Amino acid sequence: MAIRFNRKYGRTLGVIALSIIVIFLFITTHAVYSNVSNRQSNINHPITSDSIQNNIHATIKKIEPSSDGNLDIVISINMKDIASYLNWFSGEGEATRNNLPATVNVVMHNPKICESRPQLRWLFYVHSAPDNQVKRHNIRATWGSSAHHAPGTTILVFIVGSVDDPGVQRALLEEQQTHGDIVQGDFTDAYKNLTLKAIFGLKWIATYCKNAEFSLKADDDAFVNVFEWMRLAETKAADDYHRFIMCPLWKDNTMPILRDPSKCMKWCVKYSEFPGRQYFPQYCAGLAVLMTREIVAELYTAAIKTPFFWIDDVFLTGIVSAKLKGVHYVDMMSSFTLKEALASENYLDTKSPVRYHVAHVKNFATFRTMWRVLLARRDSRQHIPNAADPPTSRPFFPPRT
Incomplete structure (x- = not known):
């Protein structure tokens, strides 16, 4: 993900941009959690503390001025994390919890x-x-x-x-x-x-x-x-x-x-x-x-x-x-x-x-x-x-x- 700002307001806008990104990820994460919770409650599978998959991690890879007078901010987001969220929400990607035992005794x-x-x-x-x-x-x-x-x-x-x-x-x-x-x-x-x-x-x-x-x-x-x-x-x-x-x-x-x-x-x-x-x-x-x-x-x-x-x-x-x-x-x-x-x-x-x-x-x-x-x-x-x-x-x- 790349975001461009004018160098003149680089520091101020950069801080604002980072704040918006953090807030956006927070809201998105909780929206997914809320939707999943509602869906799961409808089929009698309550959410537990370990139900949600790993967080979506965002890393700032680069902040530097460009030749056209803008400030380039490059943020790295792991697509596997996003896929994990989407798969968990749709029911995909969740490991089967009922593993077949090697033996069942009499x-x-x-x-x-x-x-x-x-x-x-x-x-x-x-x-x-x-x-x-x-x-x-x-x-x-x-x-x-x-x-x-x-x-x-x-x-x-x-x-x-x-x-x-x-x-x-x-x-x-x-x-x-x-x-x-x-x-x-x-x-x-x-x-x-x-x-x-x-x-x-x-x-x-x-x-x-x-x-x-x-x-x-x-x-x-x-x-x-x-x-x-x-x-x-x-x-x-x-x-x-x-x-x-x-x-x-x-x-x-x-x-x-x-x-x-x-x-x-x-x-x-x-x-x-x-x-x-x-x-x-x-x-x-x-x-x-x-x-x-x-x-x-x-x-x-x-x-x-x-x-x-x-x-x-x-x-x-x-x-x-x-x-x-x-x-x-x-x-x-x-x-x-x-x-x-x-x-x-x-x-x-x-x-x-x-x-x-x-x-x-x-x-x-x-x-x-x-x-x-x-x-x-x-x-x-x-x-x-x-x-x-x-x-x-x-x-x-x-x-x-």
């Missing part, structure tokens, strides 16, 4: 639950919050039950984090004593820690459930037609596919990254957290994702070496899985819905094929009704196709054993 589990089943082929593992006891009971009584499969071939566990509430922890312990299917890690169970939960789940499987050929991950409010998922996966395995991920697949550049705090609420992504893109890369909708044994182990190994990103499905099945070689995707998007009413209507209309093999269903009565209808249709050998596939490619379900 607090509570049954280490022999998989080893004790030599015929185990299928692991159903469900991400659940510690206090979602009713949801876990709902899954145990429906699609997570082993009663509808060959003995010893399936197992169900729930992945949870740690909680500060002693009452909730006692209830978890009692639940574990009754069912033996709780796997708890030593990370705080919170929305922004879902990636830690996902990594912990993979670590537990790779360590304690190596004999499961297929791992089906679901959320605790997911209704899953496990019969169709299992049939499709077994078909792929029979076709010599051993490295695949089956899921509702968001293709590259189809899911926008939400940035505006006034609209995106808890789903807001700062520019610093995922820079350089307006849309996410290809990833799986996390409501339900199936992986083969090889993929589980490799995902865990790659995940602990990958910079943390708090949206778990984007992180694992988008960022991390892209590092793996030879991964085949089986897209279930056409049989996936987040609309509970739509899924319920489809299941209750017994004259039409079942279209949705994974759905977001919060109402317990609806959940149970859909399950009863699915079992009835399966027992009567009704054709239950995946709507994305040609009808001739869909065999009937065998009767329950």
